[in-house]
Amino acid sequence: MSENFEAILRDGCGLVKDRPIIVGVSGGPDSLCLMEILRQAGYSLIIAHFDHQLRPESSQDARMVEMTAARLILDCIINGADVRAFADHEKLSLEEAARSLRYQFMFKLARKHNAQAVAVGHTADDQVETILMHFLRGSGLAGLKGMPYKSIVKIFDAEIPIVRPLLDMRREETIKFCAANDLSPHYDSSNDSFNFQRNRIRHSLIPELENYNPKFRDAVLRMSETLKGDHAFMLELLETAWHEIMIAVDEGVITLDFNLLSKNSLSLQRNLIKKAMQTLQPDIDVDFLTLERATHLIKDLSTSAVVDLKAGLRLYIENDLIFISKTNSKLPINLWPQLPDGRSIAISIPGQIELMGSWKLYSNYTPLDDLARAEAERNEDPFRVWLDAEQIPDSLELRVRRRGDRFFPLGMQGHSQKISDFFVNEKVPHRVREHWPLLCAGDEIFWVAGYRPSHSCRLTASTRKAFYFYLSNPLKKNR
């Protein structure tokens, strides 16, 4: 066991010696080599063989794996299914069907035996083929960097990783290793026989590319190493930016901070929007043009405040918020204070009232001494207000707007304005106007929370006693 291999198993794959590993063994040289390397390194193994039943002799392969495991005193579990029937039924390619059933079997075993990982025998040659396939499809960094030693594949399990300890070993080295360790692999692995595209790439395209660069495989592996570093670097930065800029992840909707996002570089904007889209729809590929539509909208708000992205996702901009949402999802309303349908709520002072989405209105009396006056004057939070207590009745209520409501906004020299016009002027998001909380007594409006108090109850030099209202935003801590 080379020191390098120990480091790959321990640091690269993150394996420990006191929890079992499920080892996928087809019976080919790669997987037998993997099994033996892990065994010699002293890990605790459970061998898993899946019989795809695609060839008449497939059950002999299963017997061979069983016997080899028995000789080495390793636990071995055989399972199988009619992959062809499953593929037909699910309208999958044979390869997809085989992969899906095989991994489902291994992860089920992993959970049952509390295993730390599922280990598979992908080699450096598999890596080159995988990267080449990604290149042919025009993948970005994430594909071009190739397979990592360790990864979580959420569709199989959110916690148990797949590990690939042989990524630095050439296929021919695994054959030599098997020979040197008295293992007799079979060669026509079913994996090979039904994966037509990979087979063609392996046996025809790569030899062709080696005419252009005899060291093509080494070149691709070196590229993979470099891109892995770049990818990790970008992910790290993206994660940091995401936590700064993301305000909320709700069912079908992600809310981002417009100001923070728009002041970042275009590339970061694109990557964050992509991350948001893939958080909502994990399987989609996000193309460049889609992301460009999004960044254009963010840059140039004059045209519109909504754009269709892709796969039923849309991007909306609303004041200083960006929503990325499924078309049929409601935008989150807890970003704004909203009253339940048609409700009017009496306010006791002191007291507190709960609105929708955990918003809360706190109310209190305060003598307007120098300190309170200074605080009121310095205040920059539009959801806090001090009102002259002598200018408003004690029986206040919080209610939604009514047809014909008028209001005397502070700073308009006592002129009145229709609430609907006030909302338009202040760019209150359309969808939240209907349930916006107004502090009233009957027809008179004293405060449009978040915007402006009424001229009639403003603080003056003669104010002695104030009502203090504070509408607390449950998301404020994140912003």
Add this chain to the structure above:
Amino acid sequence: MSENFEAILRDGCGLVKDRPIIVGVSGGPDSLCLMEILRQAGYSLIIAHFDHQLRPESSQDARMVEMTAARLILDCIINGADVRAFADHEKLSLEEAARSLRYQFMFKLARKHNAQAVAVGHTADDQVETILMHFLRGSGLAGLKGMPYKSIVKIFDAEIPIVRPLLDMRREETIKFCAANDLSPHYDSSNDSFNFQRNRIRHSLIPELENYNPKFRDAVLRMSETLKGDHAFMLELLETAWHEIMIAVDEGVITLDFNLLSKNSLSLQRNLIKKAMQTLQPDIDVDFLTLERATHLIKDLSTSAVVDLKAGLRLYIENDLIFISKTNSKLPINLWPQLPDGRSIAISIPGQIELMGSWKLYSNYTPLDDLARAEAERNEDPFRVWLDAEQIPDSLELRVRRRGDRFFPLGMQGHSQKISDFFVNEKVPHRVREHWPLLCAGDEIFWVAGYRPSHSCRLTASTRKAFYFYLSNPLKKNR
């Protein structure tokens, strides 16, 4: 002229209408199309044709370009050279020789005519070929992203860019455009005929890859777009990190801050070292293994403090500094205080003395009151010292070490040590020991600046008056 093209010319290539552009025109469809698009868009053009003299009919091509330009009332300058002779003489491939001579000609013209750019007719197909060649060689992000609309190639000119307005246009579109605009390109461009590898890729490999993905070209172009964004993002971050971590760029040597560099991610370390190397040797490709040697040295200092990189570049680590330097370059000495050769300088108190590389020694008296004592005790800068004035004579000098010098380092209970041993123990960089400044009176050493005062003149409870010395580092503001 499509709106898209206007945006590419203005925003992508950064072109303006009031300064001439040198347009490289071979006479093939790509370059004729480029010329005509720029002309129709109203830019000021100077047509440049370079006759490679590799085919008997090459002078006819030159005439054709000249006549076409004349018909469109465009300035046209023809030049040529015996590319084969140049290639033989300089031991270059025909392609390299042709490229070098052609671009030299165009950039000379550009400087002469105060042109804003040299425009060349690379198309989307050239882009695909270029990216594929990079992939075959195992390039990183910078190669895989392909050619940009605008780039500076320092070996040709540090300020005038090369622009490539046709990067989104397919080669067959340029042919159609020429036909529609009454231009008659010739087809056997000399460019094609001697670039063997590119020709094979164009005519044989790409059609082969289209058997694997019929939309292979589109896939590569999409990949290029995405990677360009990622690359710009990384460059931006790299630039920020560079300004933090780079201490000095001198002739043949770059100095980085060891502590700042080593606490960053491996990927960032690699990229910064690569940037430093390419700042010193702009033309080199920097491979992964070279960068790994560098990051290993930074991670694990125990083995050595120097490593050969590549192309005559080395990396040294010296205390908290990293040097990346050409083998024959002297490491910068202004990073350390150094006396001119063999000099001894008398110190007046108060006063100041200039050392090499703008280091300065300031000296003064100070009554050792509570404040001064507190400051002396709190001091963490080894280039500042307070010494008991009553324990040292007034006639001090700053000098380099002499054979047999001994010293009573503070903290060694009055034991003495040879200066040479003291330097070894303290890991003073070898190359700066010979000219290190010592504060002395005759044979007695009172302070090894940057390290330790002598036990004999240390501050004690009974010290009333101190000499204060401060050796100021000219680079300190950057660190």
